[in-house]
Amino acid sequence: MAVAHGMGHSVKRKEDARFIRGKGNYIDDLKLPGMLYLDIVRSPYAHAKITAIRAEKALAIPGVLAVITGRDLDKYGLAWMPTLMSDRQMVLPIDTVLYQAQEVAAVLATQRYIAADGAAAVEVDYEPLPVVVDPKKALRPDAPVLREDREQKTNHIWHWEVGDRDATARALEQADVTVEEDLYIPRIHVASIETCGCVAQWDSVDGKLTLWMTTQAPHAIRTVVALVAGHLGLAEHKIRVVSPDIGGGFGGKVPVYPGYVVAVAASVLTGKPVKWIEDRMENIQADSFARDYHITAELGAKRDGTLTALRFKTIADHGAFDAAANPSKFPAGLFSICTGSYDFQSAFVEVDGAYTNKPPGGIAYRCSFRVTEASYAIERMADIMAHELKMDPAEFRLKNFIRPEAFPYKSPLGWTYDSGNYQGALKKAMEMIGYTALRREQAEKRTRGELMGIGISSFTEIVGAGPSHSFDILGLKMFDSAEIRVHPTGKAVARFGTKSQGQGHETTYAQVIAHELGIPEDDIAVEEGDTDTAPYGLGTYASRSTPVAAAAGAVAARKIRDKARKIAAHLLEASESDLEWERGKFFVKGSPQRAKTIQEIAFAAYTNHPQGLEAGLEAVAYYDPPNLTFPFGSYICVVDIDKGTGEVKIRRFVAVDDCGNIINPMIVEGQVHGGLTMGLAPALYEEITYDDDGNIRGGSFMDYLLPTSMETPRWETANTVTPSPHHPLGAKGVGESATVGAPAAIANAVIDAMWHLGVRHIDIPITPWKVWKVLRQNGVTE
Amino acid sequence: MALHYEGTLTIRAARDRVWGFLVDPQTLSRCLPDVQSLDLIEEGHFRAVLRVGVAFVKGNFTFDVAMRDLQVPAHARISGRGGGLGSAVDITSTVDLAERTDGMTDLRWVADVVVSGPIATVGARLLDSTVEKKTAELFECLKAQLEA
Numbered sequence: 001m002a003v004a005h006g007m008g009h010s011v012k013r014k015e016d017a018r019f020i021r022g023k024g025n026y027i028d029d030l031k032l033p034g035m036l037y038l039d040i041v042r043s044p045y046a047h048a049k050i051t052a053i054r055a056e057k058a059l060a061i062p063g064v065l066a067v068i069t070g071r072d073l074d075k076y077g078l079a080w081m082p083t084l085m086s087d088r089q090m091v092l093p094i095d096t097v098l099y100q101a102q103e104v105a106a107v108l109a110t111q112r113y114i115a116a117d118g119a120a121a122v123e124v125d126y127e128p129l130p131v132v133v134d135p136k137k138a139l140r141p142d143a144p145v146l147r148e149d150r151e152q153k154t155n156h157i158w159h160w161e162v163g164d165r166d167a168t169a170r171a172l173e174q175a176d177v178t179v180e181e182d183l184y185i186p187r188i189h190v191a192s193i194e195t196c197g198c199v200a201q202w203d204s205v206d207g208k209l210t211l212w213m214t215t216q217a218p219h220a221i222r223t224v225v226a227l228v229a230g231h232l233g234l235a236e237h238k239i240r241v242v243s244p245d246i247g248g249g250f251g252g253k254v255p256v257y258p259g260y261v262v263a264v265a266a267s268v269l270t271g272k273p274v275k276w277i278e279d280r281m282e283n284i285q286a287d288s289f290a291r292d293y294h295i296t297a298e299l300g301a302k303r304d305g306t307l308t309a310l311r312f313k314t315i316a317d318h319g320a321f322d323a324a325a326n327p328s329k330f331p332a333g334l335f336s337i338c339t340g341s342y343d344f345q346s347a348f349v350e351v352d353g354a355y356t357n358k359p360p361g362g363i364a365y366r367c368s369f370r371v372t373e374a375s376y377a378i379e380r381m382a383d384i385m386a387h388e389l390k391m392d393p394a395e396f397r398l399k400n401f402i403r404p405e406a407f408p409y410k411s412p413l414g415w416t417y418d419s420g421n422y423q424g425a426l427k428k429a430m431e432m433i434g435y436t437a438l439r440r441e442q443a444e445k446r447t448r449g450e451l452m453g454i455g456i457s458s459f460t461e462i463v464g465a466g467p468s469h470s471f472d473i474l475g476l477k478m479f480d481s482a483e484i485r486v487h488p489t490g491k492a493v494a495r496f497g498t499k500s501q502g503q504g505h506e507t508t509y510a511q512v513i514a515h516e517l518g519i520p521e522d523d524i525a526v527e528e529g530d531t532d533t534a535p536y537g538l539g540t541y542a543s544r545s546t547p548v549a550a551a552a553g554a555v556a557a558r559k560i561r562d563k564a565r566k567i568a569a570h571l572l573e574a575s576e577s578d579l580e581w582e583r584g585k586f587f588v589k590g591s592p593q594r595a596k597t598i599q600e601i602a603f604a605a606y607t608n609h610p611q612g613l614e615a616g617l618e619a620v621a622y623y624d625p626p627n628l629t630f631p632f633g634s635y636i637c638v639v640d641i642d643k644g645t646g647e648v649k650i651r652r653f654v655a656v657d658d659c660g661n662i663i664n665p666m667i668v669e670g671q672v673h674g675g676l677t678m679g680l681a682p683a684l685y686e687e688i689t690y691d692d693d694g695n696i697r698g699g700s701f702m703d704y705l706l707p708t709s710m711e712t713p714r715w716e717t718a719n720t721v722t723p724s725p726h727h728p729l730g731a732k733g734v735g736e737s738a739t740v741g742a743p744a745a746i747a748n749a750v751i752d753a754m755w756h757l758g759v760r761h762i763d764i765p766i767t768p769w770k771v772w773k774v775l776r777q778n779g780v781t782e
Numbered sequence: 783m784a785l786h787y788e789g790t791l792t793i794r795a796a797r798d799r800v801w802g803f804l805v806d807p808q809t810l811s812r813c814l815p816d817v818q819s820l821d822l823i824e825e826g827h828f829r830a831v832l833r834v835g836v837a838f839v840k841g842n843f844t845f846d847v848a849m850r851d852l853q854v855p856a857h858a859r860i861s862g863r864g865g866g867l868g869s870a871v872d873i874t875s876t877v878d879l880a881e882r883t884d885g886m887t888d889l890r891w892v893a894d895v896v897v898s899g900p901i902a903t904v905g906a907r908l909l910d911s912t913v914e915k916k917t918a919e920l921f922e923c924l925k926a927q928l929e930a
């Protein structure tokens with residue numbers, strides 16, 4: 001018989017039954033009768049004037065139906081589209097391209113490969129223009145202005161600052177010890193297994209558009225389509241966005257890409273369904289990137305090791321358009337979490353956004369809106385300061401952590417941390433890894449000239465955007481929603497405004513409802529991603545599903561429980577106040593045998609409901625979180641460095657996470673494993689660079705190095721539990737913790753192995769070549 | 783990505799003959815790699831379709847070639863702009879011919895090549911060696927044709 005497990009159980013993932021059988025339903029699985037295919041002509045130049053686009057040879061290929069250019073879209077007011085960050089972005093250019101692989105024209109054909117042949121046959125003449133790929137150069141007064149469409153004739157996008165500038169300057173002047181370092185966090189790509197794509201189907205009879213699309217935020221997309229294409233007769237009640245199974249999102253499937261818009265336009269114009277699917281190189285070269293932050297970081301401390309001041313100055317490279325997906329009041333996301341786990345007296349952080357001739361974006365990548373950048377910077381700097389003070393990095397952290405009794409803690413950059421026990425997590429990690437013995441071993445090895453390092457990262461995240469008073473995207477407040485319907489036989493369907501991309505929502509949301517109502521997980525169908533059926537929500541990214549949507553699920557379930565109490569009182573002929581709830585049933589106080597199960601109550605809700613009460617058993621909740629949640633953790637990494645090759649070998653990696661109350665320990669462990677591997681990747685392997693002409697280096701899996709199971713060490717994971725005081729379930733969110741926390745632990749371990757040689761910092765990715773060069777400079781290797 | 787090449791070679795042929803060979807698209811094209819077609823647009827300006835391959839990226843490139851600053855028979859500037867496979871190649875080169883006392887000709891050449899697009903991104907590490915190889919082949923061919 002089905003059992004209601006509820007929170008804290010490793011319930012097997014319900015969705016895996018179809019995934020492991022190859023029965024998932026992804027966008028490219030969708031085939032509609034008469035469907036046409038789109039492919040895109042892309043620019044070889046990073047900056048150029050388009051002098052001519054000749055379509056004749058493409059149109060001569062049998063099966064090629066149309067070549068669509070920016071001038072064609074311009075007739076319908078669709079050559080440009082708004083980004084999620086109050087900027088605008090070319091759908092197809094009218095006469096200028098601003099980055100390599102930018103969309104130049106689109107080819108519509110009867111078959112996928114004919115569309116590709118057609119794209120190859122389109123001839124485009126370009127006049128190359130000066131290219132700027134370095135944001136620091138882009139901000140110089142003599143730099144060519146890249147965005148001639150803007151009123152402001154500069155490559156500077158915005159300035160954003162928070163904290164007390166003067167007090168921080170004074171505190172740094174007065175500090176006994178200060179450290180300063182330039183940290184570059186390179187541009188990387190989410191590289192999800194499934195690339196982006198859509199099928200647009202315009203029904204000219206009903207005037208209805210159905211858009212199946214790889215999106216993490218289907219409801220917001222529906223509204224954006226209605227706003228952008230309203231003048232063409234697309235109204236929001238006639239737009240249905242469906243996000244089917246998604247093969248990884250990580251933030252890369254939040255933005256709107258030109259291909260989606262062209263596919264919609266092509267379907268409206270032809271009256272036929274149009275499919276657009278990116279290939280791998282298009283996905284890596286043109287879609288939203290992550291990171292690309294140039295940080296100058298300073299810390300001040302007293303001689304006894306007490307941290308006093310933090311100042312970060314950052315240049316954010318946004319590429320050709322600011323197409324990030326941050327909440328509108330936070331152009332640098334939640335980067336101001338950069339005081340991390342430490343109690344600073346004063347702090348000041350400023351960020352300047354810059355345009356360059358690179359693909360647009362600045363999206364998250366499993367980073368909760370720039371929290372990865374913030375955590376990496378503070379954790380690298382904490383290690384540098386500890387070493388500068390000749391203190392053990394663990395001891396230094398324990399000394400400076402915010403005390404457990406200080407929560408709720410107000411940070412100098414304005415956040416109110418909900419709860420934490422940083423000492424508990426670090427001590428647990430130290431115990432697991434045998435920290436003291438490792439330091440002894442390191443000292444011994446150093447006398448023999450062997451290079452071994454121990455790196456710690458004690459990060460604090462900020463997730464669950466967010467409270468409506470300060471969080472919105474394009475004005476849409478960042479609440480989320482749940483709707484639960486309990487059927488007469490006691491089974492339920494629950495729909496949410498989020499969209500799983502592999503996180504396991506069909507299981508965890510069912511557990512939340514099972515926990516609150518006692519309906520077995522197997523009896524609850526969880527649905528997301530269809531705007532015609534699910535309640536409105538802002539989607540899944542930045543670890544917001546558990547903090548916001550699961551909270552909505554709990555609140556909706558509690559509304560149902562409140563109604564169930566009334567029905568139970570009617571059935572048991574008792575007063576509501578005499579009833580007690582035990583998961584799955586109400587019983588009369590003192591007479592546990594006089595009970596009604598939730599299934600019996602559900603049946604009565606449709607067959608024997610009390611007069612004066614509405615029939616049925618369903619509820620909707622729109623949850624506006626009172627605060628964000630602040631998950632944290634301590635990671636410790638041990639590395640051995642090969643002096644001959646510069647290769648870094650991760651010997652051990654212990655990760656202790658605290659995400660508050662846990663819904664499903666197995667899923668949390670899986671999220672942490674995936675996240676750690678995604679944290680390992682930029683630490684040692686991944687990076688997209690550009691040459692001076694704006695040619696992308698790292699634009700295919702030949703050159704963009706993703707770690708596989710061969711590179712991935714054995715992860716040792718554990719948890720501490722410090723519930724969130726304001727979340728209905730005490731939960732916090734964990735999807736990004738490991739990606740946020742891991743890079744600094746690995747980088748710190750590498751530098752720890754070489755600090756005695758005078759090495760203070762190596763920018764990630766720490767490749768064997770970089771390490772070998774540093775070792776050679778220091779006379780360690782030939 | 784920008785690449786720079788230069789070199790000299792001595793050809794066992796009179797300068798006028800070398801000059802004539804170089805400025806005539808019909809003879810020059812015998813030494814260009816995999817010429818698919820050649821159209822003369824006007825004197826000193828032609829369009830050629832070449833088959834080019836770098837790493838696993840292979841396909842047809844259309845080159846628009848113009849000869850400028852001709853100082854018969856000593857100096858020429860040859861510029862070429864080509865496109866194909868979603869990539870672009872811009873070449874600017876100069877050729878200087880000097881007569882030797884022994885009747886042979888010294889040819890000094892300089893070429894700046896800017897490559898954009900997939901050929902530069904995917905083939906970056908192989909591009910330099912490929913261009914070097916093709917250039918060597920071109921001049922070997924030139925020598926062979928002229929010294930025959």
